[in-house]
Amino acid sequence: MRAWKVVVLLNLALVVGVGWGYVFWGLRAARLDRELALARAAAASGVEREWVVAGVVRAVLPELDVLVITHGEIAGLMAPMTMGFRAASPKIHEGISIGDEVRFTLRGVPPNVVVTAIEKTK
Amino acid sequence: MYALGLCARWLHLASSILLVGAATTIALAGRSDRPTARRWEHRVLLGSRGLALAALGSGLIVLGLQTALFEGRGGAALEAGSIARVLIETQAGRVWLVRFGLLAILAAFLWSRLHVESSLDWRAARAQAMLLGAAALVPAAAAGHAAAVEPETARAIALDGLHVLGAGVWVGGLLPLALLLWTAAAEPGADARPYAVLAARRFSRLALGVVLVLVATGTLMAIANVGNVAGLVGTAYGRLLLAKLGLVVAALALAAVNRAVHLGRLAGDGPTVGRPAMRRLATFLVGEGLIALAVLAIVATMTVTPPARHEAPTWPFSVRLSFAALEGAPAASARVLIGSQIAVLGLVGLAAGLAIRGRRLPLVAGALVVLGAGVGLALPPLAVDAYPTTYLRPSVPYHAASIASGATLYREHCAACHGAGGAGDAPAGLRLARPPADLRGPHTALHTAGDLFWWLTNGIPEAGMPAFGRELGEEQRWDLVNFLRALSSGYSARGMRPAIEPDRPWLVAPDFTFAVGPTPPRSLREYRGRRTVLLVLYELARARSRLAEIAGRDGTLALLGVEVIAVPVDAAPDAIKRIGPEPRVLFSVVTEGAQAIVTAYHLLAASPHVEFLIDRQGYIRAVTRGSGAAGDLDKTIAEVQRLNEERTAASAPEEHVH
Numbered sequence: 001m002r003a004w005k006v007v008v009l010l011n012l013a014l015v016v017g018v019g020w021g022y023v024f025w026g027l028r029a030a031r032l033d034r035e036l037a038l039a040r041a042a043a044a045s046g047v048e049r050e051w052v053v054a055g056v057v058r059a060v061l062p063e064l065d066v067l068v069i070t071h072g073e074i075a076g077l078m079a080p081m082t083m084g085f086r087a088a089s090p091k092i093h094e095g096i097s098i099g100d101e102v103r104f105t106l107r108g109v110p111p112n113v114v115v116t117a118i119e120k121t122k
Numbered sequence: 123m124y125a126l127g128l129c130a131r132w133l134h135l136a137s138s139i140l141l142v143g144a145a146t147t148i149a150l151a152g153r154s155d156r157p158t159a160r161r162w163e164h165r166v167l168l169g170s171r172g173l174a175l176a177a178l179g180s181g182l183i184v185l186g187l188q189t190a191l192f193e194g195r196g197g198a199a200l201e202a203g204s205i206a207r208v209l210i211e212t213q214a215g216r217v218w219l220v221r222f223g224l225l226a227i228l229a230a231f232l233w234s235r236l237h238v239e240s241s242l243d244w245r246a247a248r249a250q251a252m253l254l255g256a257a258a259l260v261p262a263a264a265a266g267h268a269a270a271v272e273p274e275t276a277r278a279i280a281l282d283g284l285h286v287l288g289a290g291v292w293v294g295g296l297l298p299l300a301l302l303l304w305t306a307a308a309e310p311g312a313d314a315r316p317y318a319v320l321a322a323r324r325f326s327r328l329a330l331g332v333v334l335v336l337v338a339t340g341t342l343m344a345i346a347n348v349g350n351v352a353g354l355v356g357t358a359y360g361r362l363l364l365a366k367l368g369l370v371v372a373a374l375a376l377a378a379v380n381r382a383v384h385l386g387r388l389a390g391d392g393p394t395v396g397r398p399a400m401r402r403l404a405t406f407l408v409g410e411g412l413i414a415l416a417v418l419a420i421v422a423t424m425t426v427t428p429p430a431r432h433e434a435p436t437w438p439f440s441v442r443l444s445f446a447a448l449e450g451a452p453a454a455s456a457r458v459l460i461g462s463q464i465a466v467l468g469l470v471g472l473a474a475g476l477a478i479r480g481r482r483l484p485l486v487a488g489a490l491v492v493l494g495a496g497v498g499l500a501l502p503p504l505a506v507d508a509y510p511t512t513y514l515r516p517s518v519p520y521h522a523a524s525i526a527s528g529a530t531l532y533r534e535h536c537a538a539c540h541g542a543g544g545a546g547d548a549p550a551g552l553r554l555a556r557p558p559a560d561l562r563g564p565h566t567a568l569h570t571a572g573d574l575f576w577w578l579t580n581g582i583p584e585a586g587m588p589a590f591g592r593e594l595g596e597e598q599r600w601d602l603v604n605f606l607r608a609l610s611s612g613y614s615a616r617g618m619r620p621a622i623e624p625d626r627p628w629l630v631a632p633d634f635t636f637a638v639g640p641t642p643p644r645s646l647r648e649y650r651g652r653r654t655v656l657l658v659l660y661e662l663a664r665a666r667s668r669l670a671e672i673a674g675r676d677g678t679l680a681l682l683g684v685e686v687i688a689v690p691v692d693a694a695p696d697a698i699k700r701i702g703p704e705p706r707v708l709f710s711v712v713t714e715g716a717q718a719i720v721t722a723y724h725l726l727a728a729s730p731h732v733e734f735l736i737d738r739q740g741y742i743r744a745v746t747r748g749s750g751a752a753g754d755l756d757k758t759i760a761e762v763q764r765l766n767e768e769r770t771a772a773s774a775p776e777e778h779v780h
Contacts (some may be wrong), residue, residue, distance in 0.1 A: 003236040003243035007250045010231065011754045036220055056639025056698060058708050068708060071643040082708050099699025121640065 132422040134180035145292010151321035158314035169238030174229035204489040217265035225257035293414040300407035307400040347429040356435030442508035454503035461500025468493025509576035518600035522634035522722035528605025560615040620746040627741035637714035663748030670705030
């Protein structure tokens with residue numbers, strides 16, 4: 001066979017090989033991405049969930065049934081911040097005052113979550 | 123094992139590089155029908171086949187040793203499972219796989235019997251060998267030190283790839299070219315002489331460009347991997363680089379002689395031109411090639427040596443040059459200025475001497491004398507004492523906790539002589555032969571952290587300063603260094619006002635870690651590049667009105683990108699409870715970590731109530747000392763707005779003091 005033909009064939013084979021590998025991996029990565037997104041969406045939407053979070057009470061607003069709490073990360077819901085949470089009933093924040101370190105339970109379908117229980121830890 | 127690894131790496135690198143050079147040189151010389159030229163081409167091809175096998179074999183050994191290294195036991199080098207894991211799961215393994223595959227294709231291509239009688243076939247075959255050789259060589263950059271450069275990894279890999287490719291063209295071309303010249307210079311090689319002369323001229327032109335590329339990429343890579351002079355002379359990697367540079371300079375000197383003298387004499391016939399010149403050029407090329415192979419041996423060692431940037435340099439000299447030595451010494455400054463001007467004059471003379479053909483020797487000699495005189499005049503005033511640890515980087519970051527423990531150590535071990543405030547005025551100190559240094563002054567800032575570390579470790583015998591190397595652990599000594607840096611920063615920051623100085627960040631905010639209640643701890647560093655921080659050190663009894671004022675403008679401050687962090691100076695763990703419902707404070711009030719923050723930041727500005735405005739890069743830009751009474755928060759907000767309007771962002775301060 002002529003040398004230039006060998007060279008052309010060899011380079012063609014290399015290009016095809018690299019292209020095939022790229023497409024193979026690319027398709028696989030795209031599929032994994034899609035599955036991950038689906039799984040995330042399923043986890044995030046429409047299902048009632050519950051978290052138990054540690055924090056410190058910064059303000060109690062009985063007239064609104066709201067507790068303002070500085071808390072750590074709430075997995076899948078929000079980053080660490082100071083945030084007002086609605087209490088499920090006025091009874092919940094009885095005996096809770098500013099500066100109390102607490103562990104509280106959040107329940108609901110995100111983003112509508114309420115505090116269903118709270119207890120002092122210190 | 124280490125020696126075997128080095129040999130394998132060297133053989134692998136050298137054969138991969140020579141493969142590229144051999145292919146390039148053949149392509150450069152071009153196709154010829156002369157029998158001698160064809161014989162040379164054939165011999166180079168035979169050599170390439172051997173090189174390809176050598177590269178494959180040594181590559182296997184390198185892979186085995188790499189596996190043994192990753193798995194931490196020698197036996198793994200021969201286990202298929204371990205090798206497969208390295209190949210698939212590590213970057214170095216994947217790069218190896220790609221390169222080995224290309225090398226195998228190249229070997230098969232070189233060993234196959236191709237008919238290259240027609241010009242088209244010849245070009246296709248030679249170009250293919252060149253392409254495959256380059257493609258098998260360049261990815262090595264992605265598995266070396268360049269892949270660990272942060273940030274701009276891609277740039278570092280591209281530079282390294284260009285560098286090895288250039289080395290392949292230059293270094294790899296020397297020996298084949300020498301062989302050609304040698305063959306052509308022999309009695310029966312007369313038919314190939316014009317061909318050899320042409321090849322040598324083409325190679326010389328190409329090599330000049332390639333060497334420039336090598337110097338440029340090499341310099342940029344050295345900056346990325348070594349960083350500074352201390353890294354160059356004080357670490358194993360840096361010294362290897364120096365050795366490499368020395369050899370490269372020697373090779374370049376040979377190359378310069380070749381270009382200036384031998385190349386012009388190749389044509390014609392006579393006792394010094396033509397064949398004798400050809401033989402001499404070939405000898406010089408072999409010399410250059412051998413030096414280059416030695417350079418590759420050093421490079422192979424460098425690939426298994428941690429880059430200087432990640433090592434603690436040991437300064438080998440007892441002096442270093444520092445412009446800080448000129449502080450407050452006008453006579454010395456003038457001397458340095460004059461000396462540097464004379465040196466520049468010498469440099470100009472040197473350039474002129476090299477450019478002008480006639481009277482070169484006296485001009486160059488004169489210029490060198492002037493240059494030497496200038497340097498001799500300018501440098502001595504810049505010399506300051508240096509120690510092996512001068513450029514050592516602290517192993518403990520500049521952090522409030524470290525400064526606070528340094529403060530405790532200072533009280534226990536240093537205050538007796540240096541005084542509680544660091545002024546060097548304690549009774550025990552005044553009795554010494556040489557009074558203790560005033561640690562507050564700019565004096566401390568003029569020395570490197572490594573200098574302070576050396577004195578703490580070994581003492582200053584002639585001044586009566588004791589050594590603490592045995593008494594205090596390494597970490598404790600660094601804590602003291604951090605404390606001293608904060609102390610002297612505080613002295614420099616006396617004049618800092620509530621108004622910022624635009625575009626002049628200089629006071630580094632020590633990092634600190636804090637927690638609000640049971641939430642996970644956060645650090646000041648986390649706000650870098652994202653938020654401006656208003657750090658308020660308050661005394662509750664007097665600061666209620668100021669806290670109320672800040673709380674009232676919480677929303678405005680948040681909109682301007684300000685994070686307020688309030689620290690009670692009494693470090694009360696129930697600080698939030700103590701503030702109570704009025705004022706309604708919702709910003710961070712530190713309940714854990716307050717003690718260290720207060721200790722460190724009171725060194726920077728001591729006042730019962732003090733507020734620090736820390737910009738997004740991590741510099742303290744404004745300090746407000748007060749009593750805690752409500753002031754004018756609008757002023758603070760205006761300063762924040764000025765910070766937000768600053769155009770040039772300073773680079774973030776280093777994590778460690780220097």
